[in-house]
Amino acid sequence: MPPWDPVRAEEWNDAYEKVENYLRACRVSSHLQRARLIALVLQRVYDRKQSDPSVAETSLPELAIVEVRERVTEWIRHYLPPHADGSALNLGEGMLAIYLCDGPTRWPYAFLDSHRMPAEYAEALSARVVRAGPDLAVSSMVPREMDLGLMPGLVGSAMESFEALPVLKTLAAWLLFLGVLGFLFWYTR
Amino acid sequence: MTTDASTQIPVQVVNPSRHSSRRQILFFSSVLFLTSVATWLMADILWRGGLTGLETAMLILFVPLFGMVALGFTQAAVGFCVLLCERDTYEIAATLPAEEPLAAQLPATALLIPIYNEDVSRVYEGLRSMYLALANAGLISRFDFFILSDSTDPNKWIEEEVGWIDLCKQLKGFGHIFYRKRHIPLNRKSGNISDFCRRWGKRYRYMVVLDADSLMEPRTLARMVQLMEANPKTGILQTAPQPIQAQTPMARMLQFAGYCYGPIFQAGLNFWQSNNGNFWGHNAIIRTAPFIEHCALPAMPGSKHSRFMSHDYVEAALMRKANYEVWLAYTLGGSFENLPPTMIDCAKRDRRWCRGNFQHSWLLMAQGLLPINRLHLSLGILSYLCSPLWLIFMLLGVIQYRRDMLTPGSSFDADIGISSYLDIGGGRLALYLFLATLAMLTLPKVLATLLILIDRTKRRAFGGGARAVLGFLTEHLFSALMAPILMLFTSLSVTFVLIGREISWGAQRRDAEGIDWPGILRAHAWHTAAGLVAAEVVYRIHPAFFWWMLPVTLGLVFSIPLSALLGHEPFGRFLNRVGLFRTPPETAPPMMVTHMEKNLEVCRSQLPPPEWLQKHYGVAQVVLDPYINAAHVSLLRAKRKLSYPITAYFHKLSERLLKQGPAALNRRELLALLRNADSMTEIHDRLWKTPDRQLPEWWKMAMRHYNILTGRPRTPLYR
Numbered sequence: 001m002p003p004w005d006p007v008r009a010e011e012w013n014d015a016y017e018k019v020e021n022y023l024r025a026c027r028v029s030s031h032l033q034r035a036r037l038i039a040l041v042l043q044r045v046y047d048r049k050q051s052d053p054s055v056a057e058t059s060l061p062e063l064a065i066v067e068v069r070e071r072v073t074e075w076i077r078h079y080l081p082p083h084a085d086g087s088a089l090n091l092g093e094g095m096l097a098i099y100l101c102d103g104p105t106r107w108p109y110a111f112l113d114s115h116r117m118p119a120e121y122a123e124a125l126s127a128r129v130v131r132a133g134p135d136l137a138v139s140s141m142v143p144r145e146m147d148l149g150l151m152p153g154l155v156g157s158a159m160e161s162f163e164a165l166p167v168l169k170t171l172a173a174w175l176l177f178l179g180v181l182g183f184l185f186w187y188t189r
Numbered sequence: 190m191t192t193d194a195s196t197q198i199p200v201q202v203v204n205p206s207r208h209s210s211r212r213q214i215l216f217f218s219s220v221l222f223l224t225s226v227a228t229w230l231m232a233d234i235l236w237r238g239g240l241t242g243l244e245t246a247m248l249i250l251f252v253p254l255f256g257m258v259a260l261g262f263t264q265a266a267v268g269f270c271v272l273l274c275e276r277d278t279y280e281i282a283a284t285l286p287a288e289e290p291l292a293a294q295l296p297a298t299a300l301l302i303p304i305y306n307e308d309v310s311r312v313y314e315g316l317r318s319m320y321l322a323l324a325n326a327g328l329i330s331r332f333d334f335f336i337l338s339d340s341t342d343p344n345k346w347i348e349e350e351v352g353w354i355d356l357c358k359q360l361k362g363f364g365h366i367f368y369r370k371r372h373i374p375l376n377r378k379s380g381n382i383s384d385f386c387r388r389w390g391k392r393y394r395y396m397v398v399l400d401a402d403s404l405m406e407p408r409t410l411a412r413m414v415q416l417m418e419a420n421p422k423t424g425i426l427q428t429a430p431q432p433i434q435a436q437t438p439m440a441r442m443l444q445f446a447g448y449c450y451g452p453i454f455q456a457g458l459n460f461w462q463s464n465n466g467n468f469w470g471h472n473a474i475i476r477t478a479p480f481i482e483h484c485a486l487p488a489m490p491g492s493k494h495s496r497f498m499s500h501d502y503v504e505a506a507l508m509r510k511a512n513y514e515v516w517l518a519y520t521l522g523g524s525f526e527n528l529p530p531t532m533i534d535c536a537k538r539d540r541r542w543c544r545g546n547f548q549h550s551w552l553l554m555a556q557g558l559l560p561i562n563r564l565h566l567s568l569g570i571l572s573y574l575c576s577p578l579w580l581i582f583m584l585l586g587v588i589q590y591r592r593d594m595l596t597p598g599s600s601f602d603a604d605i606g607i608s609s610y611l612d613i614g615g616g617r618l619a620l621y622l623f624l625a626t627l628a629m630l631t632l633p634k635v636l637a638t639l640l641i642l643i644d645r646t647k648r649r650a651f652g653g654g655a656r657a658v659l660g661f662l663t664e665h666l667f668s669a670l671m672a673p674i675l676m677l678f679t680s681l682s683v684t685f686v687l688i689g690r691e692i693s694w695g696a697q698r699r700d701a702e703g704i705d706w707p708g709i710l711r712a713h714a715w716h717t718a719a720g721l722v723a724a725e726v727v728y729r730i731h732p733a734f735f736w737w738m739l740p741v742t743l744g745l746v747f748s749i750p751l752s753a754l755l756g757h758e759p760f761g762r763f764l765n766r767v768g769l770f771r772t773p774p775e776t777a778p779p780m781m782v783t784h785m786e787k788n789l790e791v792c793r794s795q796l797p798p799p800e801w802l803q804k805h806y807g808v809a810q811v812v813l814d815p816y817i818n819a820a821h822v823s824l825l826r827a828k829r830k831l832s833y834p835i836t837a838y839f840h841k842l843s844e845r846l847l848k849q850g851p852a853a854l855n856r857r858e859l860l861a862l863l864r865n866a867d868s869m870t871e872i873h874d875r876l877w878k879t880p881d882r883q884l885p886e887w888w889k890m891a892m893r894h895y896n897i898l899t900g901r902p903r904t905p906l907y908r
Contacts, residue, residue, distance in 0.1 A: 149554030
C-alpha cells in the first residue's frame with residue numbers, strides 16, 4: 001500500500017473506492033481477492049505518480065482506474081491470441097472473453113492473477129468468440145408487381161390526393177356529416 | 190404408399206384438391222341454404238304490406254349477419270361429424286403414419302422468434318424449454334433459434350442482449366441460438382421475417398415462425414418438418430396453437446373455450462378449406478425458398494406505401510397464388526401460446542387485427558389470387574364489420590319497434606305470408622327466428638361439450654363431466670354478457686379505421702398484473718353510459734321491451750365490475766382451485782410448460798432494482814458494467830467514419846447522459862447513443878475515470894446499487 005499521506009488521504013480513499021467498485025462490477029466477489037488487487041493497483045499508482053511526471057496532474061481515482069484496466073488488458077493478452085493482422089486485443093475484447101466463459105464466477109481467485117490461473121480457464125478464454133448470427137447467405141426478397149384491380153387503384157389515387165391535401169379530407173368529412181343531417185331531415189318528414 | 194427418396198419418409202399420396210371443391214360446394218350450399226331460409230322468414234316478418242326504407246335496411250343487414258352465424262354453425266356441425274367419426278382423411282397429418290420415428294433425417298430448420306419490447310424472461314424461458322426439449326429428443330442439431338428483435342425500448346434491448354448471452358452460456362447454445370437486433374424496425378413483424386429471409390433464408394429449407402409467447406414441443410416440430418418433406422407442394426403448414434398459462438378468469442375462460450370448442454371449429458374449417466388454408470402468423474412452418482420468391486408483401490396504395498399489418502393472410506394468399514398449398518394441421522397438438530389476460534387487452538389486440546384485416550380490402554380484387562383466398566380475406570373483414578352492423582341492426586330494430594308501437598292498428602301481428610299458413614302471426618314467427626338464431630349460436634358449444642362428455646379420457650382431462658358442463662354454462666353466460674361490450678369496442682375500432690385514425694402497434698400485456706382501475710374506468714365508462722341510456726330508452730318505449738333488451742343492456746351497464754372481475758388474478762386462481770374452466774394442460778401439464786413455469790417463478794422471485802434505477806436499468810448496465818458494455822459494443826455494426834456534425838451530436842448526448850443521467854435523454858436519443866459503438870466505449874471509459882464526487886447523484890447511486898446487484902446479477906435468466 002502507498003505510505004500514509006494525510007494531505008491526500010481523501011483522494012486515496014476515492015481511488016480505493018473507485019477500484020473497489022470497478023472490481024465489483026467485474027464480479028470479483030471475494031473480499032480477500034479484491035483487497036489484494038486494490039492494494040496492488042494503488043501501489044502501482046503511487047509508484048507511477050512518483051516516477052512519471054506526465055501523470056502529475058491526473059487525479060488519483062482516474063489513474064487508479066487506468067491502472068486497473070491496463071492490468072486487465074495485459075493479463076488477458078497473455079492468454080488470448082492477437083488478431084489475424086497482428087494487432088493486439090483491446091480491453092473490450094478481453095472483457096468479452098472473460099464474460100463469455102464466466103471467468104470470475106467459475107474461477108473467483110484467478111482474476112488478474114497469472115500465478116493462480118488454471119489451465120482450464122486459460123483454455124476457456126482463448127476459445128471464446130461470440131457470433132450473433134451464422135454466415136450470411138444473402139437472398140433477394142422483393143415484392144412482385146401486383147395488379148390490385150380498378151377500384152383499389154382509383155381509391156388509392158384518391159387517398160393519395162387526400163393525404164396530400166388534408167383540407168380535402170376535412171371537407172369530405174363535413175360533406176358526409178351534412179349529408180347525414182339532410183337525410184335525417186328528409187326521412188323524418 | 191410411396192417413398193420420398195431424399196428423406197426416406199413414407200408418403201401416403203392424397204390428392205385433397207380432387208375432393209376439396211366437392212366439400213366446398215357441400216359446405217357453402219348448407220350455409221347458403223340456412224341463410225336463404227332465414228332471410229325469407231325475415232322478409233316475411235318485415236313485409237306487412239310492403240317494405241319501408243327502414244325495413245329494407247334491416248333486411249339487407251340481416252343477410253351478412255345471419256350468413257356469419259350460419260357459417261359458424263355449419264362449420265361446427267361439420268367439425269362435430271368429422272370428430273365423431275374420429276378420422277379425417279383430408280387432414281394433412283394423415284399423410285404420415287402416426288408411429289413415424291422422429292429423428293428421420295430432418296433438414297435444417299430455423300425457429301424464428303420475432304420480438305418487440307416483450308417480457309424478456311418469458312421469451313427466453315420459453316426458448317430454453319424448447320431448446321432443452323429438442324436436445325433431449327436428440328433433434329437440436331437440426332434446429333437453429335433466431336431471436337429477431339425490433340424492440341424500441343433501450344432497456345429491453347440491453348436486457349435481450351444480456352439474456353441472450355446468459356442463455357447461450359447456460360445452454361452452451363452459441364452457434365444454435367442467434368440474436369439479431371434491427372436498428373430500423375421497417376414493416377414491423379413481416380419486415381423482421383423478410384430481413385431474416387434476406388440474410389439467412391437460403392441456409393434453411395424451412396422456417397418455423399413463432400410468437401414471443403409461443404411454445405412448441407419437439408415432437409410437433411419434427412412432425413411438421415416431416416410433413417413438409419412428405420408433401421413437397423405444401424408451402425405453409427399452420428398448427429392450431431392451444432392456450433396455456435391462463436391466470437385471470439378472462440384468460441381461463443378463453444382457454445377453456447379454446448380447448449372445448451376449438452377442435453370442432455378447426456375440424457370444420459379444415460373440411461372446407463383443405464389445401465387452401467390460411468396462415469395465422471405464428472406456430473407455423475414455412476417452406477423458405479417459395480416464401481422468399483413469392484411472398485414479399487406488396488405496398489398498399491396511398492402515398493405512405495406502408496405494408497400490410499396483418500401480413501399472414503396475404504402471405505398465405507401469395508403462397509397459394511404461386512401454386513403451393515397451405516394446410517391447417519389441427520390434430521398435431523403440442524403447439525401453445527398465451528392469451529390476453531383482460532377484456533381490455535383482448536380489445537387492444539382486436540383493434541390491431543381489425544386494422545390489419547381492413548387493409549386486406551385492397552386485395553379483394555387483386556389479379557391472380559384464388560377465389561378462396563378472396564373469401565378468406567372477405568371473411569376476415571366481415572368478422573370485424575359484423576359488430577357495427579349488429580349495432581346498426583339493433584338500433585334500427587328499436588326504431589322499428591317504436592314506430593310499430595306508435596302506429597295505430599299496426600299490422601305486425603296480422604296473418605300475412607308464411608305466418609298465416611302456420612297460423613302463428615308475425616310476432617310469433619319473429620320469436621321463432623330469434624330462438625333459431627340463438628340455437629345456432631349455442632349449438633356448436635353444446636356439440637363440443639357433448640364430444641367431451643362421451644369420451645372418458647377427454648372428460649377426465651377437463652376435470653370430469655360435471656366440471657365440463659359447468660364450465661360450458663358459465664362460459665356461455667359470461668360470453669353473452671361480454672358480447673355487447675366487445676361489440677362496442679370493435680365498432681369503435683372499425684370507425685377509427687374507416688376515418689383513418691392511426692392505431693399504434695404497442696406491445697401487448699401478455700400477463701396478468703392485477704386490476705388496473707383507472708384503465709378499466711377509462712375503457713368502460715362510455716359502455717356503462719351507453720347501457721344506461723339504452724335501458725332507459727327501451728323502457729320508455731315499452732316496459733316489456735326492456736326485458737327483451739336486458740341481455741344487451743345488462744352487460745353494458747355492469748361492464749366496469751365485469752371487466753374488473755374477469756381480470757382479477759386471485760379470482761382466477763380460485764377458479765383453478767375449484768376446477769372451473771379446467772383444461773387438459775392443467776390436468777396433465779406438458780413437461781415443457783411446467784419446466785418453463787418453474788424457471789419463470791425463479792426469475793420473478795429475484796429482488797428487482799429500486800424503482801428509480803429499474804426505469805433505466807439497461808442503460809445503467811451497459812454504461813457501468815465492463816462486461817455488458819464490451820458485449821454490447823461487440824454486437825454493434827463495424828465502425829464507420831462519421832462526419833463532424835454527427836460526432837458532435839453524439840458527444841453532446843454523451844455529455845448529457847454523464848452529467849445529468851439517463852432521464853435527461855429521450856428514448857430516441859438513448860437509442861441513438863446505444864447504436865454508436867464509439868460513444869458507448871467512450872461513455873463507459875469516462876464514467877469510470879471520473880472521480881465519484883464529480884459524478885451526478887444518479888450515477889453515484891446507480892454505481893452503488895449496481896455493485897450490490899452484480900453480486901446477484903439481475904438478468905432474466907439468473908439462477
